[in-house]
Every structure is written in structure tokens, then in C-alpha cells.
Amino acid sequence: MTEPTPGPTPAPAVTLAPASSADLPSFREAFEAVAAERRWIGTEAPIDWTERGPRFEATVADPAWFVVLAKDGERVVGWVSCHDEGGGPVSLGMGIVDGFRSQGLGTQLLAAAIGWARHRGAHKVALEAWPTNARAIGLYEKFGFEVEGRYRRHWRRNDGSLWDAVSMGLVLDEDAPGGPPPGDS
Numbered sequence: 362m363t364e365p366t367p368g369p370t371p372a373p374a375v376t377l378a379p380a381s382s383a384d385l386p387s388f389r390e391a392f393e394a395v396a397a398e399r400r401w402i403g404t405e406a407p408i409d410w411t412e413r414g415p416r417f418e419a420t421v422a423d424p425a426w427f428v429v430l431a432k433d434g435e436r437v438v439g440w441v442s443c444h445d446e447g448g449g450p451v452s453l454g455m456g457i458v459d460g461f462r463s464q465g466l467g468t469q470l471l472a473a474a475i476g477w478a479r480h481r482g483a484h485k486v487a488l489e490a491w492p493t494n495a496r497a498i499g500l501y502e503k504f505g506f507e508v509e510g511r512y513r514r515h516w517r518r519n520d521g522s523l524w525d526a527v528s529m530g531l532v533l534d535e536d537a538p539g540g541p542p543p544g545d546s
């Protein structure tokens with residue numbers, strides 16, 4: 362008798378939840394893992410958690426921040442964080458650990474973040490990405506973000522190299538008057 366062919370691996374039971382200070386140890390592992398890859402996010406491992414740990418605690422308690430985690434059980438496997446900077450746009454950063462990418466989690470996290478920004482009355486969401494990060498840029502474009510510019514040789518990496526970055530934006534308020542007014546000359 363032959364063994365039955367196994368079916369497709371079930372999708373992991375990942376849930377989204379607002380971050381709390383209890384998530385710090387697991388968030389730290391997830392963030393450190395993505396930072397250790399050195400090719401997706403700005404932060405590179407090793408990370409100084411004496412500074413970043415208290416910042417995480419302060420952030421999750423601050424209503425000007427929105428931090429939602431993707432969790433496989435209790436394990437943090439992804440995050441999105443947004444900061445409403447008042448007069449400026451909401452700034453956004455996100456990451457998903459290897460093994461949980463390209464399964465729709467980024468779509469869910471980004472939808473939640475944009476929903477929060479809209480609900481807050483923000484006029485725009487802005488972010489930076491490496492120009493080679495096609496998956497991230499594709500995800501942002503799916504939600505209507507546009508590439509607004511390219512910063513040349515902008516960020517110094519730990520190995521001394523200088524990486525370009527693209528700035529992307531999603532305008533949420535097209536109705537307020539634009540500006541600045543024309544100059545005198």
C-alpha cells in the first residue's frame with residue numbers, strides 16, 4: 362500500500378495584533394533577524410537594544426505611533442510601524458521574517474497601517490526603500506504609492522558602501538490647497 366500524498370502545507374496561523382511591551386523580546390528577535398540580512402531594511406545588525414528597547418516601550422504607548430505585529434502563536438514574524446509626524450507625512454516601516462514572506466502578510470499589515478493613517482486624518486504616508494527591493498516596491502505600488510524621487514548614494518552602510526534609496530508616497534488628501542505660493546521673481 363502506498364502512503365497517501367501529503368496535501369499542501371497549511372498556511373501558518375498568523376494573526377495581527379497591536380504591539381505591547383510584552384512583545385519586546387520576540388519583536389527584538391524578528392527585527393534583529395531581518396536586520397542581519399542587511400539587504401532589505403535600513404537598520405543593520407547588531408542592534409543597540411539598550412537604546413532601542415526603551416524606544417519600543419515608549420512607542421507602543423504613544424498614540425502618535427501605530428505598531429502592529431504579525432504573530433505566529435506568540436512569535437513575532439512581522440511588523441509595521443507608523444509615526445504621525447504632525448505637519449509632515451506619516452512615516453512607515455515594515456518587515457517580515459524569512460519564511461513568512463510572499464504569503465499576503467505584507468498586504469495585511471500595510472492595509473492596517475493605511476487604515477490607521479486615514480482614520481487619523483493624515484494627509485500622506487511616506488517611506489523609503491532600496492531601489493532593488495522589487496517585492497517591497499511592488500507591494501507599495503499595489504496600494505497606490507508612487508516613487509517620488511531617488512536619493513543618490515544616500516545611506517552609508519556598515520561596510521562603507523553608499524546605497525541609493527527611493528522615496529515613495531501615498532497622498533491621502535488631494536483636497537487641501539497646494540503650495541507654496543509663487544515666488545516674487
Ligand SMILES: CC(C)(COP(=O)(O)OP(=O)(O)OC[C@H]1O[C@@H](n2cnc3c(N)ncnc32)[C@H](O)[C@@H]1OP(=O)(O)O)[C@@H](O)C(=O)NCCC(=O)NCCS
Binds near residue numbers: 395494
Ligand atoms: C516587502 C515585504 C514587507 C512584502 O510583504 P509580503 O508579505 O512578502 O508581500 P505580499 O505577499 O503581501 O505581496 C504583496 C505584493 O507584493 C508584490 N510583489 C511580490 N513579489 C514581488 C516581486 N518579486 N516583484 C514585484 N512585486 C512583487 C505583489 O504586488 C504582491 O501582491 P499580490 O500577491 O497581490 O500580487 C516582505 O517581503 C518583507 O518584509 N521583506 C523583507 C523586509 C523588507 O523588504 N521590508 C521593507 C523595506 S522597504
